[in-house]
Amino acid sequence: MIRVIIAGATGWVGRALVAAVHEAPDLALVAAVARSAAGRDAGEVAGIGPIGVEIVPDVDAALAVQADVLVDYTKPGAVKEHALKAIAAGCHVVVGTSGLGAEDYAEIDDAAEERGIGVIAAGNFSITATLMKRFALEAAKYVPDVEIIDYAAAQKPDVPSGTARELAETLSFERQHPTSRPIDDLTGIRETRGGAIGLSTPVQVHSVRMPGYRLSCEVLFGLDDERLALRHDAGSSAAPYVGGTLLAVRKVAEKPGLRRGLDSIMD
Ligand SMILES: NC(=O)c1ccc[n+]([C@@H]2O[C@H](COP(=O)([O-])OP(=O)(O)OC[C@H]3O[C@@H](n4cnc5c(N)ncnc54)[C@H](O)[C@@H]3O)[C@@H](O)[C@H]2O)c1
Numbered sequence: 001m002i003r004v005i006i007a008g009a010t011g012w013v014g015r016a017l018v019a020a021v022h023e024a025p026d027l028a029l030v031a032a033v034a035r036s037a038a039g040r041d042a043g044e045v046a047g048i049g050p051i052g053v054e055i056v057p058d059v060d061a062a063l064a065v066q067a068d069v070l071v072d073y074t075k076p077g078a079v080k081e082h083a084l085k086a087i088a089a090g091c092h093v094v095v096g097t098s099g100l101g102a103e104d105y106a107e108i109d110d111a112a113e114e115r116g117i118g119v120i121a122a123g124n125f126s127i128t129a130t131l132m133k134r135f136a137l138e139a140a141k142y143v144p145d146v147e148i149i150d151y152a153a154a155q156k157p158d159v160p161s162g163t164a165r166e167l168a169e170t171l172s173f174e175r176q177h178p179t180s181r182p183i184d185d186l187t188g189i190r191e192t193r194g195g196a197i198g199l200s201t202p203v204q205v206h207s208v209r210m211p212g213y214r215l216s217c218e219v220l221f222g223l224d225d226e227r228l229a230l231r232h233d234a235g236s237s238a239a240p241y242v243g244g245t246l247l248a249v250r251k252v253a254e255k256p257g258l259r260r261g262l263d264s265i266m267d
């Protein structure tokens with residue numbers, strides 16, 4: 001039985017995960033964290049009736065319970081501290097929360113390697129978003145010019161999305177040099193060319209935030225007189241993220257250190 005802590009248990013994704021972990025025969029929810037609703041039963045908040053797990057207000061209280069894996073779906077400003085605390089406590093970590101980049105993950109990886117703890121982080125745990133990433137990495141072998149457009153809801157607090165950030169950071173190691181005019185050579189308002197993301201050959205990412213969007217991501221490839229667009233659109237439920245997150249929960253203990261992307265554990 002894998003003992004699981006869910007941080008962000010009253011959130012949009014957290015509530016769906018509470019129900020899914022409770023139903024899974026090989027998983028046991030041992031603690032639930034949320035800034036709101038402390039003291040209430042996690043199952044009641046998730047809409048499945050009482051399950052005997054009281055919500056605690058912070059990760060320290062949750063880590064006082066014996067657990068194998070902490071799953072984090074909280075907020076960009078909180079997730080890194082949660083991950084480092086879990087690693088220090090000897091608990092494997094699955095990161096769903098967006099907002100972290102390559103440097104944050106390098107720090108988490110170092111801490112995890114040192115303690116022999118597994119961490120799996122994915123900008124997007126949905127299967128079709130992961131397929132988009134796989135197809136984009138394939139296309140980047142043949143097409144040098146690639147840019148990303150990230151669309152999300154008006155109130156999303158982080159930019160770019162975790163989906164676009166992981167994609168750009170990974171593509172930066174696979175892509176060739178673009179043929180488009182270097183941004184430093186341009187006149188006008190350079191910010192309109194977007195943000196350069198990635199450690200190797202960065203990818204321009206353009207983020208749109210407005211009502212009417214949930215989370216979409218487009219990867220554009222251009223060659224002379226032809227182009228390719230790969231696009232992922234998420235709907236309004238958290239269901240697409242549950243299966244991938246539970247797969248990560250089941251696999252995270254297999255290997256110490258950080259693995260990024262659902263593709264890192266898909267067969
Ligand atoms: N990787 C993926 O596939 C994926 C999918 C969906 C959402 N996300 C990301 O997951 C995160 C959460 O998304 P959401 O829509 O469920 O958010 P939400 O706002 O609905 O829920 C956030 C939850 O975190 C809790 N929380 C916030 N700050 C906290 C703190 N400091 N300590 C403890 N608990 C805290 C809240 O009480 C709430 O339970 C976002 O960063 C989002 O972008 C990732």
Ligand SMILES: O=C(O)C1=N[C@H](C(=O)O)CCC1
Pocket residue numbers: 098123124156160161162163164214215234
């Ligand atoms: O709704 C959100 O917020 C989501 N965030 C993730 C991201 O930042 O890419 C992905 C899924 C939805």
